[in-house]
Amino acid sequence: MSEYVAALRKRWAVIVALALVGALAAFFYARTTPPTYTATAKVYVSLNNGETTNDLLQGSAFVENLIDSYAALADMPVVLDAVAEDVGIDSPGRSLDGAVTANAVLNTSIIEISAVNGSPEQAAAIANSVANNLSTTVERLAPSSAAGDESVSVDVVSEATTPAFPSAPRTRFLVASGFVAGLALGFVTALLWSALDTRVRGQREIEPLVSDGVPVLGSLPRTRKRSSSMAVVDNPLSATAEAYRKIQTNLSYIDVAVPVRSIVVTSSVPREGKSTTARNLALTLAEGARRVLLLDADLRRPSVSESFGLESSAGLTTVLVGRAELADVVRNVGIANLDILPSGPLPPNPHQLIESTVMRDLLASVRTRYDIVVIDSPPLLPVSDAAVLATMADGVIAVVGCKRVRRQQLRQALRSLDAVSARILGIVLTFAPRSGADGEFYGYRAETRRRFPFSRAREESVFGTELAALPESGRSRERDDASRAS
Structure with a gap:
């Protein structure tokens, strides 16, 4: 029941729009329909003879049996031809067929x-x-x-009077009916839309698809403006940066007994934000004392080099083909505890390189040199590179883009990981709808930081100054306090 209510609330605009369209359509129909008037006359059917009570009862039954037949005569040519002549209609009485109705009142004559x-x-x-x-x-x-x-007489007991108001169209009734019809159509449309739209919109759609014990590590809010690909360093006080730190914290408590040293970050389809998640996760992990390597294993559409401003002429592929040593291609971008291994030149056989023994040995080697290795891999459905890498790493983080992937696609991607017995560490929701608490910060807001762009050195100098560095108003307050103390 709650799913239906949520679907109706989500598409309330469609429901209201269809209801208004129905009401407006009915209104215009009523305004364009010529008015018609209805006049009613009443006749009484009685039996002329009958002297005893028995005769009267038999006559009453006789009339009741024939009154429906008498009513049916009203719209027959035997009557309507004479009516047409009386009212001056040139056409025959059949032209009045449908304009005249006669009904016997129940239990009366x-x-x-x-x-x-x-x-x-x-x-x-x-x-x-x-x-x-x-x-x-x-x-x-x-x-x-x-x-x-004559044994039966029909007497006019109520003559028809000229009607003052048209009987049709009934504008109010039509508008109300159109509104109700549009409202019903809106409900049906909203429910069908929700049933046919299989896109993942939030955690509620994910829970039935994942196995028991697979947590949702966090969700990254969708922003109105185009966000930075490295929000952790570009805007460290933003809600997005805090969301990445929350993911890193949840990741550290997954299984203390089995420490995670290498993580594959992937998604079901492209454009779900898996590369951005890998970069920012590596940045948050590097904020501690652990040494982190960000490895770009997407040998089809790499993006790590471009994001960090590195040359991609040498990297993972040059090491795998034996043209360079690992130490020669690992880059440092000036961020403490973080090294980058770019993808290198795009090879003609990326899958063969990924599943090679050299790749497995390389991952084993970097695990001994770094505390954590974050591997950015291709999506699961287009290619199988991520599934192969999942067999070499300690676990996989599946990135799910809200409104970017469908439930059947996510189900198929998770099945591909289960097929190789990969360990799914958790789910990360990207482009998630913002809630009221997403924009809250404890301390300085990101907007304040952008308005007053202090560097780290500038901030340290400001907070380390004495009274002479305070604003004039601050110095005056200090002088006043000193005079009162003396």
Whole structure:
């Protein structure tokens, strides 16, 4: 039930829009439809003879049995031809078929005759003429008594009056009906849209897909502006940077008994943010005392070199083919405890290089030199490189882009990891919807930092100054405090 409510709340704009469209369509239909008027006359059917009570009862039953037949005569040519002549209609009485209705009132001897016309006067004239001609026709067709008199008489008991207001179109009713119909269509559309849209939108869609024990390490909020690919160093006080630190903290408590020394970061499909997650995760890990290596193993569409401003003429591929040593291609970008191993030139056979024995030996070698190795790998579904790397590493972090991947794609990607018995350390949600707490900071906000861009040296000098470095207002307050103390 909660899923249906969430789907309706998410697409409330569609529901409201369709309801308004339905109401407006009904309103325009009512405004463009010519008005019609309805006039009603009533006749009473009775038995003329009957002297005893038994005769009256038999006559009443006779009338009840025939009153529906008398009502049916009202819209037949035998009556309508005479009506057309009375009201001055040039066409035959069949032209009035559908404009005249007659109904016997339940449990009574009364027939209601209604006439519909675009003119209120004409509607009243037609209804009265039908009542009079029906009376004549019934008296002519009914059997005569023994004395030769009419046994049944039809008397007009209520003449039709000229209607003051049109009976159709009923604008308010039509608008209300159109609104309700549009609202119902909006509900159906929202529910069908939710059922057909299989994109992952949040943690709720992920939980049924992952195995028990696989945690969601964290979620990275979606920002309105284009965010930096290295938010941890470019904007360290932002909500995005804090989200990466939370992921790093959760990662350190996954399994203390089995320490994680090498991590493969991958995703199901491209453009889910796996490379950005790998870079920032390496930066947060390097903020501690551990030595971290960021290895770009995406030999098809590498991005680490460009993000750190490094040349990609030498790197992982040159080591794998034996043209360089590892120490010659590992780069330092001026960030403490962090080294970068670029991908190197793009090879014609990336999969063969990834699954080679040289690659396995290389990973074993760097694990002895660094505390943690973060491996940026290709997506799982287009190629199988990440699945192969998962067999060489201690674990895998699966990056899931909200609204960027579908549930069946994520399910297939996780199955490919299960097929090689890979250890899934956790899930990282990217492009997640922002909540009210995402923009909160404990201390200085990122906006303040951008407005007053102090460098680290400048900040240390400011916080280390004495009274002489304070603003004038601060010095005056210090003088006042000193005078009061003396």
